[in-house]
Each structure stands twice: as C-alpha cells, then as structure tokens.
Amino acid sequence: MAKSEQTQSFSVRATWSGDGTGCGQVRLTQGEVEIAIGGAKALGGCGTGANPEELLLAAVAACFINTWAIFLKKLDLGYGEPVVRVTGELGKDPAGGYKMLRATIHAGVPSALFAAQRAQVEATLALAEKYCIVSKVARAAMPVEVVAEQI
Numbered sequence: 172m173a174k175s176e177q178t179q180s181f182s183v184r185a186t187w188s189g190d191g192t193g194c195g196q197v198r199l200t201q202g203e204v205e206i207a208i209g210g211a212k213a214l215g216g217c218g219t220g221a222n223p224e225e226l227l228l229a230a231v232a233a234c235f236i237n238t239w240a241i242f243l244k245k246l247d248l249g250y251g252e253p254v255v256r257v258t259g260e261l262g263k264d265p266a267g268g269y270k271m272l273r274a275t276i277h278a279g280v281p282s283a284l285f286a287a288q289r290a291q292v293e294a295t296l297a298l299a300e301k302y303c304i305v306s307k308v309a310r311a312a313m314p315v316e317v318v319a320e321q322i
Contacts, residue, residue, distance in 0.1 A: 194219045197226075214269070224261055227309070228274060232257040234305035235276050235317075242295040242302075248288060254279035254322070273314045276306065279322040292319060 185208070187195035194209035194217045210216015211224060221229070236255045243250050256277040264270040278299075280292055300306065300317050309315050 189217075191215065192217055196220075224259060224271065227271065228257040228259050230305045231274060231276065231303075231309050231315070234303045235278075235299055238303040239278065239295060239299035242298040246291055246295055248284065248291055248295060250281065250284055271309075271313050273316070274306075274309055276300075276315065276317045277320050278317060280319050282321040285319065285321050 182200055184198045184200075185195055186198075187193055191210060192215060194207065197206045197208050198204070199206070206226075207220025208226070209219040209222060211222040212218030214222075216222060232255050235257070236253055239253055239255070243253060256279070257274060258277065259274045260272045261269050262272045278296055285292055296317050296319060306315050
C-alpha cells in the first residue's frame with residue numbers, strides 16, 4: 172500500500188543492558204542524537220539518564236512549545252523565545268503497576284505581554300493545545316492541563 176503524502180514515519184532505536192535495574196540508550200534518527208535512559212531511582216531503576224516518565228513529559232513539552240511557537244508567530248505576538256515546563260503525576264494503577272495520572276503544561280508568559288495581550292496569548296495557548304500531536308495522544312490516556320504562568 173502506497174503512503175499518503177500526508178503520512179510521515181518516525182523511528183527511534185533503544186538498547187538496554189541488564190534487567191529492570193539496568194540502563195540503556197535511545198538513538199533518535201533526526202540529528203543522530205543518543206540519550207542515556209534508565210528507570211527512575213524512585214521506582215527501583217538505575218537512576219541514570221532520562222527515565223520513561225521524563226521522556227513522556229519531554230515529548231509533550233517539545234511538541235507543545237513547537238506548536239505554540241507557530242501560533243505565537245501567526246498571531247504576531249512578538250514572543251520569540253517561549254518557555255514551557257511540564258509536570259506529571261505518577262500513581263498506582265488499579266490494574267497493576269503505575270500509570271501517569273495527569274500532566275500540566277506550564278506556559279511561561281512575560282508579565283508585560285500577558286497584561287497587554289492576554290486574550291491573544293490565551294488564543295495561542297488554546298491553538299497549541301488543540302494542534303499539538305503529542306499532547307493529544309497523552310490526553311487520550313490522562314488529563315492534560317495548560318496553565319499560563321507569568322514570568
């Protein structure tokens with residue numbers, strides 16, 4: 172079956188050494204980047220490198236900030252270096268193990284910009300929330316909230 176022009180493919184490669192307390196690497200094909208990975212120390216992992224929970228939040232952050240930057244430019248807000256912080260809460264899964272219970276995207280907005288153009292800033296955040304591919308996937312599994320924080 173031929174791929175549609177609207178379909179894009181992405182891949183990463185992961186390697187691991189040891190059992191659940193081991194560590195590994197994820198290799199991203201774009202930019203040929205390697206990221207050290209390991210389970211969170213709080214969950215019995217090696218505590219070295221990025222853990223899966225951080226990588227999930229990082230994916231949400233990367234997608235959201237990229238999408239937000241697009242709408243900041245389209246709505247001509249003049250905020251060329253946006254900043255986000257994404258927090259997540261992990262808890263017990265009734266079905267066993269753990270699961271992410273919620274994530275919050277904290278969008279840093281300069282106080283002066285927020286005071287002068289609050290409606291436009293909120294519009295860019297709403298558009299980023301609507302179109303960010305990764306947060307849509309995360310939202311299917313847990314609540315994802317976007318909060319504007321003045322900086």
